[in-house]
Amino acid sequence: MAASDAFDILIVGAGPAGLAAAVTASRSGKRVGVIDDNLEAGGQIWRGEATKPSSREAIAWFERVKQVRFEMLCSTQIFGAPAEGMLLADRVGDAITLRYQHLILATGARELFLPFPGWTLPNVMGAGGLQAMVKGGLPITGKRVVVAGSGPLLLAVAAYLKKKGAKIELLAEQASASSITRFAANLWRTPSKIVQAIDLKYSLGGVRQQNGCWPVEALGKDRLEAVVMTDGMKRWSIECDYLACGFGLVPNVELALAFGCQTAHGFVTVDGSQLTTVPHVYASGELTGIGGLELSLVEGQIAGYAATGDIVAARELFPDRERALSFARRLAKAFELRPELRSLAHPDTIVCRCEDVPHKALAHRASWLDAKLQTRCGMGPCQGRICGAAAEVLYGWGRTSNRPPVLPVPLGHLSHQDSKLS
């Protein structure tokens, strides 16, 4: 085994949590590596900020990143965890083995999609998904966009798209106006959030916003032409070119499950130092609970210190984490999904896009396993990443552990093994 592949601390995910972990872990002088499947660091929330940071926090953190030494392994995807201290990864088509003493998982979250008629039409996209595509070069100037779903991400996406020249026809939040007002009134508890909120309000000036409002159908022949909205009483239709739609976030727990980390309510269980139930494996960020940027940063820092044995420095951040956690709890309560969203799908609405499984084939199944076996729901290339989370909301099914590999890889990768293993 070449020493070049052996790290003291290996961090999976180069979003805010992973980068924060890398910064604090690197202070120990130990060998730290950060793996990310994207071309550059930043994750979902700081996509494209590594080279040209624009937000306050990104500027500050990428500056800190510059001041420490760690190795960045981009375009690298973990697909297996064959033994303790070892990871298998795909690096631009090649299978490689990586070793570690301590591992920090910071794999973030993805958007929750809930099926409604027409949601599979071209140009119906995830809110974060559309933002990423625009960052990747999709022209959006002059396009009419409806941003709908739930959670603070919608505000950030709408502000970004507007800045890029999109015409935001409506910004629709499913949570009720009273719930949002209560949440906003409590923002004083977290002063930095007020700054963010004011920033957003400023950038969203002139955009029509409505709370207690959600999409019920996407219309169009070959692609999206209009979206039907409701406030629970009346329905109306809005013509648009894009629907950017997400109903909050679900953690990317697949890798943690591959290690055998325990989860509770879908999130990875950690102790005070962000250690999971598996020795030497830490988790931070959205993986342990959806809490936004601040919580991700502080959890990442704690994990970085803890993994290098600096418990004193880790402890100093506990009060910050407690504050961010209390914000996360208020956030979760404020943006709780309304029950009406569970009945948007019609009998023929596709729930599993990989295997074309409609709602009517699933509604009477007994469990996620039963649904998988009898309908192939969740058995396609995405392994239930999309429909599994939707099925949890729609049918109340808990998901059991995932099958390896963590993501589809060339068959030959599965035969890649370190000589020491045999």
Place this chain on the structure above:
Amino acid sequence: MKSAGRVAVVGAGIVGAAIARALTSDGFRVTVIDSRPIGSGATAAGMGHIPVMDDSEAQFALCRYSQSLWDELADRLPASVEFDRCGTLWVATDDEEMAEVHRKKQFYDERGLEARVLDSKQVAEAEPNLRAGLAGGLVIPRDQVIYPPCAAQFLLDEAVAGGAEVKIGTPVQAIDGRSVTLATGKKIEADAVVNAAGWQAVALTPGLVVRPRKGHLVITDRYPGYLHHQVLELGYLKSAHGSDHDSVAFNVQPRRTGQLLVGSSRQFDVSDPKVDNHILKRMIDRAVEYMPGIAVLSAIRVWTGFRAATPDSLPVIGPHPEIDGLFLATGHEGLGITTSLGTAALISAHLTGQDAAIDPTPYLPSRLMGGVAVHHHE
């Protein structure tokens, strides 16, 4: 036993499902009991290949009879069962394996089962993605492939339509010939009980000689037209899978979806269901040796399962030698999907007292349980 009697079937895998269907149609009042979803054990883990095997006369007889029952059912199977008469192609790498091809051909000929010998060129034409330079092969054109969990559901649906009751999510604690005791302590009374719990049957019927034999499978993304037959190596018979040692063999299957199932492995005395990377590597290396191009196909899932294996590689079908009213239907190893229908017909014959279409003797539990002390649960 009088039909109209009550029969409890423990196990909602494909064997239990087939038995429930057969007994319901005989007029019995059937209750199927399982702790887990329909067809979620070995039924879901296996390939769903329905071949007529020739390891022994008894194995051949049960496979052939069962395959004919699948043929009868074929037109009525829903699309979800993905019934596909793709045939089996046994491939030979050298003269020694070609000799085995001819021996098999003669075996099938003598019993009136269609089999065609292919030379090197014909094998390459039949499956262009096989490596060049194979010696030849043998095609068994009537062999089939199905998707077993949906087949189990179909068989149970027919049983339910005939009046059977299915209790899922119901762990069983103990059985005897007259009742099933659930984990909750509740007792289900019956006139006969069938233990069709796969390798877990042993826990309910001590003295039964059935061992779990672990297997691994990989499924790929969709590549329609990549493969046309279920393709197996002949080393399958010669070396590997015959012994008690861990073994792998080249065994690939085209699914109706265009996906490829890639196998196979066999391991005794392993109870951990986790993927074993060492044997997985051996299994994939073996497959790539025969079909080099599959190394770059996208693999989306790996899983394991446990077959119920017996010392003589024949299933255990029939009355328990000592416990009145208790019937056994397990030990099918890698042929449970194929022989589920034949097994059901044999159990039906045992319960009704009517003649079976094939000789039931080779499969009787007494052959393996004769000298074994059996504990009664009464």
